[in-house]
Amino acid sequence: MVKRRKIYEGKAKILYEGPEPGTLIQYFKDDATAFNNEKRAVLDGKGVLNNRISEFVMMQLNGIGIPTHFLKRINMREQLIREVEIIPLEVICRNVAAGSIAKRLGIEEGTPLPRSIIEFCYKKDELGDPLVSEEHITAFNWATHQEIDDIIAMTLRINDFLTGLFAGAQIKLVDFKVEYGRLYEGEMVRTVLADEISPDSCRLWDMTTGEKLDKDRFRRDLGGVTEAYAEVARRLGIIKEAGGAEILSFSQDKSEE
Numbered sequence: 188m189v190k191r192r193k194i195y196e197g198k199a200k201i202l203y204e205g206p207e208p209g210t211l212i213q214y215f216k217d218d219a220t221a222f223n224n225e226k227r228a229v230l231d232g233k234g235v236l237n238n239r240i241s242e243f244v245m246m247q248l249n250g251i252g253i254p255t256h257f258l259k260r261i262n263m264r265e266q267l268i269r270e271v272e273i274i275p276l277e278v279i280c281r282n283v284a285a286g287s288i289a290k291r292l293g294i295e296e297g298t299p300l301p302r303s304i305i306e307f308c309y310k311k312d313e314l315g316d317p318l319v320s321e322e323h324i325t326a327f328n329w330a331t332h333q334e335i336d337d338i339i340a341m342t343l344r345i346n347d348f349l350t351g352l353f354a355g356a357q358i359k360l361v362d363f364k365v366e367y368g369r370l371y372e373g374e375m376v377r378t379v380l381a382d383e384i385s386p387d388s389c390r391l392w393d394m395t396t397g398e399k400l401d402k403d404r405f406r407r408d409l410g411g412v413t414e415a416y417a418e419v420a421r422r423l424g425i426i427k428e429a430g431g432a433e434i435l436s437f438s439q440d441k442s443e444e
């Protein structure tokens with residue numbers, strides 16, 4: 188086994204030095220946290236499922252011309268990505284009121300929003316990722332006006348595309364969170380989609396029953412978290428069966444090589 192250099196460790200993922208300059212390896216852990224690390228658990232197989240789901244989504248988005256950091260999946264828990272400079276924003280796109288917007292604005296969860304709404308949070312764990320406006324973002328130089336414009340346009344395209352993709356799997360895309368990075372190519376800098384898109388970072392409801400198929404199962408102690416993630420993967424055609432032998436073999440694979 189080769190010891191690799193760890194670049195960064197987050198709550199659900201680790202970044203290692205990649206095989207070539209400008210690349211990194213993104214490792215998906217089984218760790219789940221909520222409410223800024225107050226609630227913690229290890230959910231066997233979650234990392235494997237998120238790796239597979241995020242690979243699938245990123246490849247679909249690459250296919251429609253959204254630039255992403257994703258290069259290829261290496262194994263059950265790791266993917267090769269381009270090294271980018273993360274823009275310190277959590278970009279949230281909402282179609283239906285749920286979670287913090289429902290609480291903050293007193294809207295009943297499940298109420299369709301008049302149109303898709305984009306929100307920005309400043310990525311800072313110590314502060315609990317506070318909601319910020321474009322004024323804050325440009326005044327504090329977290330991103331330029333041009334980057335904000337690009338981010339909004341890409342996020343709305345991602346929302347349109349993923350709404351359709353999930354609808355085809357009988358899943359309602361209630362909301363999601365994405366992150367972007369700066370990709371330096373010589374003199375040029377490009378804004379690209381980074382991080383992951385998985386049931387950790389989306390709200391996904393069964394189209395007919397409203398059953399939650401995302402991290403809210405963990406946040407709200409509903410149980411069956413990895414089973415729900417596996418159901419999403421199964422419906423998208425990524426894995427064959429939910430909760431079967433395939434998942435068990437996933438969860439045993441913790442290899443970092």
Ligand code: TMP
Nearest residue numbers: 285286287288362363364387388389390
């Ligand atoms: P919120 O309603 O709690 O603000 O969450 C909005 C969306 O963002 C939801 O799909 C969950 C996702 N999210 C993250 O990916 N990371 C986070 O730290 C939080 C708070 C939310």
Ligand code: ASP
Nearest residue numbers: 198220221222223224225
């Ligand atoms: N990822 C965040 C945390 O740990 C919160 C969340 O997803 O609810 O704490």
